[in-house]
Amino acid sequence: MLHTPHLNQSVPNRFEQRDSFRISNPALQVEIDGTYFLTENWSLNGLLIKGLKEDIELDQQIQGTFGPDKSAELCKFSGRIVRIDLKNKQFAIELDGTSKEVAALLPFWVLKYGTR
Secondary structure (H helix, E strand, C coil): CCCCCCCCCEEECCCCCCCCCCECCCCEEEEECCEEEEEEEECCCEEEEECCCCCCCCCCEEEEEEEECCCCCCEEEEEEEEEEECCCCEEEEEECCCCHHHHHHHHHHHHHHCCC
């Protein structure tokens, strides 16, 4: 469980990368341990998730599936939590970068669903 003296702060880990080109359309639906979230934005390197997961911790390894919202297309992912924003109720996942499927599908989804 996250313990922080200030409940309204954003808690990044020291390795987070925030210089990636971010995409908000299409929003991705993300499933982690049976709970569904939507992305605020995402990049080839990671996902900014709307909402907070229970028992969340920085550097926690995480895996699940994601795909364009309201689409049947899904992709498995793995990564780690690199930011927890309690004030805005968001957390960021850095994707592990080893999945060729993730690298191929994310740009494809921008072309296919990004104009809706």
